[in-house]
Amino acid sequence: MEQTYGEVNQLGGVFVNGRPLPNAIRLRIVELAQLGIRPCDISRQLRVSHGCVSKILARYNETGSILPGAIGGSKPRVTTPNVVKNIREYKQGDPGIFAWEIRDRLLADGVCDKYNVPSVSSISRILRNKIGNFSQPNQYENGKQAPPQSGLSYYPYSYPTAMSPSGTKMSNHPGVPVTGGHVSISRGWPSAHTVSNILGIRAFMDPSAIASAEGYAPKMEDWGSVNRATFTSAHGVNGIDKSAIDADIKYPQPSSTLSSYVPACAYSPSNQYGVYSGPAGSYVSPGHHWQAQGTSLSHPGGGVAMHPSDIHSSMAFKHAVRDGDRKPPSPLSKQQQEALSNIHGLSLSTSSS
């Protein structure tokens, strides 16, 4: 798991197969798109496949969130203890009741909604396996499998009440304290994470958070949401709402520009995957701690100024040679070029890559 090795895509960008792009890059994709930059240009600039850009933008347009979906896990259980209990009661009240009738009653009584009502076959299975013997009314609840599905927010949208694996894993990240405001994050998309956490800003303030990551920072799914609410509105740049973002940032930022919420450090090793930027010990090479590369980390504030080389050197360390022969044309207007250059203090000159 920690042994993640980056791969290099056709554009020379580094990615980790199976893992989402860092939020910072996702954020930048959306930002650049909102600046009017074409997806193909974004793809080239960020060295992310156009398919990925397309997907992220489509997702953002559809959901308002830049975050990846919840990876892994299972669907939320519909046969919660409460449901089983109700089914049992229905069955006890009317031993001849049909499964479909139970299903209807679950809906009618508001025990379930149409999204989480068990199927007739599931109800039949419950009747057969769990309620067959009425003399053991609480076997299910007392059994080992009684996951409180009510708190299991697996699907980002249909279960807005985020589940809280924090009690298990998140809080186990040493140096990644789970504050009250961050408890219910994780898989539920509309979560309570702050942008600062998402972008790794906290790493500036809390070195322990960095150390805790052991080169592979908190999981993407554990990041908070950067959703449309974070962008839209009064911002000067295509609806990007800087004020809303600023309000969400818990730590002072060195700049009042866009970089205030997408600091260059987003690309720094303090960011999620060390992989993309500096690589997490396991990524670059054993013993080569990413902090050695991350100037931004060792120089909070001053390190915010990031150069393409900071990105590219880390992103292309695997096949750095490929970088040289990839000089995508720059069809951007001068204004767009400037926009690209100004964002986050990054110089994204296509000719210099």
Next chain:
DNA sequence: AGCGTGACGGTTGAC
């Protein structure tokens, strides 16, 4: 040339 889409190989986490 730009973009949408699906196959693919991969990771993740609940069970």
Next chain:
DNA sequence: GCGTCAACCGTCACG
């Protein structure tokens, strides 16, 4: 603790 399963990921190739 491990295997299975089903979700997601980004890349790539195709149209």
